[in-house]
Amino acid sequence: MPNLVSKALIAVGLKNNDQYSNIKRDETVVFFNTSAWLDESAKLWNIPIHGWVYEPQNSWTLRTLIRRLLARKYGLKVTPDTKHNFKRRLNLFIADNERRKRLIIEFKGQLYALPKSKPNGQFEGIIQVPSSKIRANKHGLIEFKAILKPSDSRVIKGTMKLIRPRGVSVISDIDDTVKKSFINDHKKMFEAAFFKDFKPVTGMPEVYRKWQEDGADFHFVSSSPWQLYQPLKEFLDEFDFPWSTLSLKKVRIKDETFLNLFKSGLVTKPIAIKAILNRYPDRKFVLVGDSGEQDPQAYAKIAREHPEQIVKILIRNVHADPNLNSSYSDVFSGINRRLWKTFVYPSQIKLDINSL
Template identity: 50%
Template sequence: MFYTIRLYTTLILCSIYIFLTTYGHASSIKAHNKLADGQAVSNIKSDEYVQFFRSSAWFDETSQLWYLPIHGWVYEPEKSIIRKQLIARSLKAKYGLSVTSQQTEKNFDRRVNLLIADNERNKTIIIKIEKQHYTLPKSLPNGHFQDIITLTQSQVDQLQQNNQIIFSAAINSKDKRNFYGAVSLIPPEGISVISDIDDTIKVTQVTDHTKLMNYTFFQDFIPTAGMPALYQSWAQQGITFHFVSSSPWHLYQPLAEFADTAGYPWASYSLKYIRFKDETLLNLFKKGTETKPQQIEAILKVYPKRKFILVGDSGEQDPEVYGELMRQYPKQIIKAFIRNVNNSLATENRYKKAFSGINGDKWQLFKDPKEVQVLSFLNKN
């Protein structure tokens, strides 16, 4: 039997992790059943899509249950030529950027279509885990829906595939599309990496607005040299991954595809909610100080016994955000790695202030991922 926690949110949808940071640990929340009839299907139209976001489950030792966050987005792709032209003109006028090849045109069309997609509210999504159907809360005005399903260990043992629970949207039998999702099962103890995306694992050049827009809208996403190999070497030692970013949820699909193609390990994602119609182009990317502390703290709270490595870059506020979190969670955060993207020195006042009160062996500024002594570091912990 499946158990569930219904999360009631405001119109500005908070993530499930943020819900937990606000209302306490999972064991303090009462679960209840919400099973669907085996014949029930999601009420989505043929021109509407469901995007499930990768998430990670945690085990609560008090209740002896696994908590599986389910998070998705219902939308209708927007193919407005006029709206795309307006964005293209803005990028051309302000940054001198435009389509230069078939590939850049393909990238621009896909990413803009996602950013201006129509959010579908009041859609009831029913998911299938093996033979069980489960009804999720209706989608909110931003198209997002969230819930938490809890499973016993015996259920997880029966259902898990490669340490993941795979599910899909139950849709009308005449609709031949498939919408799949996955939740990774992360045990209570171990080591996890919480990693930034832009300029940490993906070339973005956030501090240069023209290059930022070029990489965001036109260019193929490019992995940061050496980072896939570094992360794979950690994954082979049993380390799990969480990606946090100020990039919008709208771009989740191309970001996840990029990470897979580049060879990064499987990771959960925590991105940013936006309403593109109300945003300037630059406001697509909020400062890390506005988003990352809450994103990271939420992960720390549901894995209180795990140790964490934070990885970011020197381009914006990662050193400051990470240093503050390390002072707040000294037992959980065991290391911070900062990729040096602006030729700064570890002896600069910026880093002295950011990592004030933190032992020097707890953080490292690096240019080449080969500088990161993975095995020697892990052997000390």
């Protein structure tokens, strides 16, 4: 396995127990779900810790401006039923990112200092632990927590998963693949994103749970921004999707990464997907997406570059287009026809994880 760990990301082990995170009480810390990979030759688990530090914002002025814009352009209005969603999701998007924050975490009784947070408020570090010292629960999950100042009584925990070098993993899109997002209809898209409760594509939670029972691990890769991580995770938990990592877009209103919000998934998703493939070179992968964006094009390119890892591509036919298969003949040119399949209803998916 190639060296996938930058020295700048390695967390520093601490022996002094009086070390604390420099987090203020009015700042929020969110740990994102991550998955660890095993370096078999070194007998080391590489455990990524990734999260976000921000100060919540409650800007009535900005919310009013955006509310009026959406009402004028799309006829969308905030109602008593949608007020909570609109306020919360927009406030997350305009939150004040906190830079240069140093998180101290406790993992298996050891303290580690993570690299400081960047201008977008995100921090990333990798803990390296001998495999002989790691023991997870039956689902492979391990918890860790932030070490805060004695005056801060909050308990802030994160969860990561040990994923073995061999097995089957599912890399899935979210919008219009497992969540109704209406990406190709701007009015419905903004309504679903900022106003309404998130709703699953009927039947997809059941399909994913069955795959989980058969031993699959899961990674969601989406074009949604990291600011919506918490609502998205709550949606996945509410509808009992399998535990998963999430890879989202880095978007910051104050710099050029704001343009990432409008970048095609054909540009942003392959980077995240290839990072997962590189961490687990001996695992087999099922890619699941939809016809509403450019998932087929992105997945076809990845399948050509990683033919030994990609064993199935499933594309949800969002508009029930009867000619979709023929229109994809060029997209999947040179790829075995048995490798990819389109479906309108999840019941049409016939996939035996154990046979892969």
